[in-house]
Amino acid sequence: MAMTFGYAQQAYRGDPVCGDVGIWWEGPHRYVLALADGLGHGAPAHHAASAAMQCIAGHLDASCAAMFAACNERLLDTRGAVLAIAIIDRDSNLLTLGVIGNIRVRVFGVNSAVRLGAGRGFVGAGYALPAPDQLRLDDGDRLVMVTDGVDESDGVRACMERNDETSQQLADDVLQGWANQNDDAAVLVYRHRHRGSVR
Template sequence: MQVGMAVRALNDDPHCGDVCRYWRQGHTMTLCIADGLGHGLYAERAAQAAVDYVGRHLTAPLEDIFAGCDQALHRTRGVAMGLAIVDEAAEALSYAGIGNPRAIVVGKRIFRLRNDYGVVGSGYRALSTETVSFRPGDLVILATDGVAETVDVSAYSLAERSNVQDLANRILRDWRRETDDAAVLVGRREGGHRGSVV
């Protein structure tokens, strides 16, 4: 699986409150995006604490990762967070999110995955998980709310989607909101139809 990431701080501040990371373990890939509340150093610290926690608990179920992260971030500003786990052997992607990250799966159809209300670090009422098919060639796009919710992935040609780093850069350039930090993470399973939409 190939991954590309693009991040931009508000006003090019040296501290960015939006962070993305990914980890591979065997046939499983974990993708995470975290948006620390507000901007600047303390938002960055909260987001970094979130991805650090995820990185130390990769084998736990999604529900346990979010619950543990919520406890670990109590003394921070807290974050909005989206977490996707790709099981390449099962050709499946499982996702959960708290707050307002964007999560899109692009294959033969486009799926926009849902999030639950709350803030990781100050509590949430429920966590819903979704599992969708994720076959060779499919794309997953995670973004913070510094990127418009109305990203039109179908506007990008197959050639433009073939390089995940270029696609992450293009989405950030084309859909970034100028009033916030922003981060985009794009993952694509190698082979297949390269995320073609019918």
């Protein structure tokens, strides 16, 4: 699955760690992807975002809403974070997505782009999670998740013009081309493949 997922991050200038953290998990029947932006930057932000990832790792079979509830409890003693969680059912090709805060998420098809999310607040201090978005993914669709350290108008739109790139190439290019040097930034990319697809 080396070409299916891609991730790139950049720490705020001078910081040894990045407050934006993204991870994915591959299971036999579902993929789970998460991207968190800890409030502020530096070690406290990194701690909050990493705590969210650790919590999700312990709840990989839970619903999207249950994952957010668990993360909210886990992050109560941290700065808190904005968070996006995507669950992809490999059998039905159904994407379920929840977003709290300003993580930007789009799904790019052959000739389309759909923006998804978001709820208000931040995880660790109360939030309003609307009903998660659900979307049936076509073979080759790309899910792109970015934190607010990436310019949305140009960086995310550029994804439509780079259909031949691997997920890692796309994540690297978006970060290098459109990340704000005065903020943490992260990009998480997933290209969907139907079971049995060889393309």
